[in-house]
């Protein structure tokens with residue numbers, strides 16, 4: 579592929595609004611968020627990312643680093659007034675207070691969530707697994723385990739990483755233990771023989787987070803759906819090929835980072851353009867869309883839901899009305 583100054587021809591095309599050298603000087607991550615904010619005309623998508631990013635650096639004693647990066651980005655974008663304004667807006671609000679973090683201390687399963695997070699942070703995989711499986715055997719529902727235990731625990735794990743209290747290795751370990759427990763729950767999930775409708779569930783291309791969308795697949799499965807969980811980071815063309823093969827009633831797409839919102843829109847456009855997929859209902863969700871729910875409609879989705887339980891109820895209702 580032809581390149582100029584370390585920037586590929588394809589990249590140059592997509593970043594026409596900024597001078598090409600920027601890709602070599604500024605973190606790609608920041609530019610992805612900027613591009614999403616530009617495409618969707620939502621400055622807060624970039625500002626909130628910058629506040630988070632600045633906070634992460636500050637916790638690590640590198641508080642000036644991101645500001646310098648933003649100033650560089652602003653200089654590179656000097657010929658584009660909209661972009662300069664977007665970046666300046668972020669610079670002006672860099673130190674603003676972010677939202678309150680979710681922790682395991684709230685919610686009806688706070689005691690179990692608190693013990694589980696202690697186990698996994700102590701590296702006690704066996705104890706953590708036994709504790710959760712015992713709770714499920716004693717009647718804790720999969721819904722409550724997922725939404726009231728695992729979800730807040732992982733949010734707190736993320737927050738502890740963000741604030742430099744735990745390492746990337748500890749975060750990966752906690753995630754891996756949680757996934758290994760989820761894999762052991764299959765007798766509870768695949769117990770229904772009624773399979774009236776079919777769901778394909780995946781994370782949008784570029785999204786490496788897979789637990790949330792797996793919860794969506796599992797909770798749909800438990801409510802009588804035949805589910806096909808395709809994991810994370812699904813290339814658009816391959817997703818479309820699977821949808822053509824499987825002919826589902828609905829496809830669920832997960833979006834974790836706000837920089838991934840425009841990719842979700844592109845995915846939906848490709849699905850909509852395919853005559854063979856005309857009747858497939860598209861439901862979107864995930865952390866990024868919890869922050870920006872009104873964007874779901876703009877992306878062309880049929881439905882958005884905050885969590886798998888609401889999604890299953892909504893999609894069932896929509897299909898019944900069809």
Ligand code: B12
Nearest residue numbers: 733736740785786787788789790832862863864865885889
């Ligand atoms: C584990 C984890 C990872 C793992 C994921 C591994 C895996 N196999 O899944 C790895 C290490 C890959 C990872 C990578 C990154 N991560 Co990460 N990650 C997390 C963490 C700690 C937990 C994620 C999780 O599973 N949560 C639990 C699930 C259940 O929650 P959920 O996904 O929101 O899903 C729920 C709902 O949103 C909903 N839902 C989800 N999808 C859908 C879809 C539909 C259709 C519906 C209806 C509902 C729905 O249902 C679920 C149940 O209610 C989060 C912290 C957090 N707050 O979640 C950070 C977090 C999301 N990551 C973060 C970041 C920054 C990153 C990286 C950029 C880090 C880096 N520099 O490399 C990369 C980006 C990778 C990418 N391109 O996607 C940040 C994002 C911050 C921001 N401002 O954007 C977070 C918030 C951590 C933090 N506090 O700073 N991460």
